[in-house]
Amino acid sequence: MEVRIPLSDMAYGEEEEQAALEVIHRRWLTMGSVTQKFESEFARSVGVKHALAVSNGTHALHLACLALGIGPGDEVIVPALTFVATTNAVLYCGAEVLFAEIIGQTELNISPEDIERRITPRTKAIMVVHYGGYPCRMPEILETAKHHGLAVIEDAAHAHGASLNGRALGTWGDVGCFSFFSNKNLATGEGGMLVTDRDDIAEKVRSLRSHGMTTLTWDRHQGHAYSYDVIALGNNYRIDEIRSAIGLVQLGKLSRNNARRKTITEHYREGLKGAAAFGIKLPFGNSPGIPAYHIFPMLLPEGVDRIKFMESMRKAGVQTSIHYPPIHQFTFYRQRYPQLSLPVTEKVAAREVTLPLYPGLHDEEVDWVLSSTAEALTFDRVISPTG
Numbered sequence: 500m501e502v503r504i505p506l507s508d509m510a511y512g513e514e515e516e517q518a519a520l521e522v523i524h525r526r527w528l529t530m531g532s533v534t535q536k537f538e539s540e541f542a543r544s545v546g547v548k549h550a551l552a553v554s555n556g557t558h559a560l561h562l563a564c565l566a567l568g569i570g571p572g573d574e575v576i577v578p579a580l581t582f583v584a585t586t587n588a589v590l591y592c593g594a595e596v597l598f599a600e601i602i603g604q605t606e607l608n609i610s611p612e613d614i615e616r617r618i619t620p621r622t623k624a625i626m627v628v629h630y631g632g633y634p635c636r637m638p639e640i641l642e643t644a645k646h647h648g649l650a651v652i653e654d655a656a657h658a659h660g661a662s663l664n665g666r667a668l669g670t671w672g673d674v675g676c677f678s679f680f681s682n683k684n685l686a687t688g689e690g691g692m693l694v695t696d697r698d699d700i701a702e703k704v705r706s707l708r709s710h711g712m713t714t715l716t717w718d719r720h721q722g723h724a725y726s727y728d729v730i731a732l733g734n735n736y737r738i739d740e741i742r743s744a745i746g747l748v749q750l751g752k753l754s755r756n757n758a759r760r761k762t763i764t765e766h767y768r769e770g771l772k773g774a775a776a777f778g779i780k781l782p783f784g785n786s787p788g789i790p791a792y793h794i795f796p797m798l799l800p801e802g803v804d805r806i807k808f809m810e811s812m813r814k815a816g817v818q819t820s821i822h823y824p825p826i827h828q829f830t831f832y833r834q835r836y837p838q839l840s841l842p843v844t845e846k847v848a849a850r851e852v853t854l855p856l857y858p859g860l861h862d863e864e865v866d867w868v869l870s871s872t873a874e875a876l877t878f879d880r881v882i883s884p885t886g
């Protein structure tokens with residue numbers, strides 16, 4: 500059967516189309532005034548001094564590491580339950596990844612205690628990931644970082660519009676990195692944003708994202724400059740005006756879309772309440788702050804065949820996914836860090852399945868996902884029909 504309910508869908512309308520068309524009509528596509536506006540509005544929305552738009556979230560993370568001077572001989576502490584881009588950014592700089600455990604099945608974020616345990620004299624930074632847009636334990640992590648003189652990078656790829664204690668996620672550490680990939684709460688197809696209050700980091704990133712050049716094509720087009728110097732080995736990590744225009748529209752819709760995500764999440768939680776008795780676990784039940792509700796993760800009862808469950812859901816027309824296969828178990832990372840085992844992460848990750856979640860998901864569709872979930876598990880003889 501064709502998938503009827505995808506895992507994720509873009510919340511786009513005529514406004515995005517119009518914004519893209521306007522850029523085309525203005526005939527300036529590379530980074531210029533629309534990007535500047537996107538950056539300043541994004542900075543205002545999270546309450547930070549600098550926001551720098553880039554080509555994607557991976558490049559934001561890479562630039563964050565470079566700007567912090569992370570390089571060969573350094574280690575960065577990172578959770579393994581994340582997308583591989585998070586740790587790749589560390590390796591691009593020639594540094595090594597120090598994997599840390601997550602807290603456990605109720606909270607899939609990095610464990611502050613395990614961070615503390617893993618610090619060595621070579622550790623230079625902690626890179627946290629706000630899994631699903633649910634806040635990491637930032638006050639404790641910042642305290643550890645301060646005590647050991649470490650930088651903090653936030654992978655906020657899932658966390659647009661989320662906050663903890665009134666402070667936006669992405670603005671707690673030295674640098675925050677957002678992704679605008681198609682499935683994100685704020686989507687431009689590809690794209691990303693790096694945010695920081697530190698002038699030195701902003702200055703480095705501004706230069707490194709565009710070949711280390713001292714002026715942009717846009718500056719010269721406007722007559723503000725006639726030439727440029729190259730002061731560092733940068734790269735092309737620029738966004739473009741069409742994506743920035745779409746990003747501006749999406750930013751305007753973010754709080755409404757996140758509110759809908761929250762409602763859907765609550766609907767799922769309510770519908771799955773009874774399933775707890777059969778071993779289904781729903782992480783982040785008592786999440787502090789305001790999450791972004793980027794995805795809806797659940798942990799299947801122990802012993803359930805996950806692939807069989809996902810197949811059964813697919814037959815019911817529901818796409819599900821896994822967030823994430825732990826990074827240290829991928830071939831490339833296993834070869835690099837062969838002795839590593841992370842029992843808490845591995846146990847939780849093996850049971851994780853993600854249900855569809857996006858603002859355009861209708862209530863009846865959520866009900867369908869819920870009944871399909873119950874059916875799939877009954878079929879697996881784990882949950883009785885009355886459960």
Ligand SMILES: Cc1ncc(COP(=O)(O)O)c(C=O)c1O
Pocket residue numbers: 555556557558581582584585628654656657677678679680689690691
């Ligand atoms: C947690 C996490 N970090 C980093 C990234 C990388 O972002 P991008 O795909 O924009 O490069 C993603 C997204 O896909 C992600 O989910």
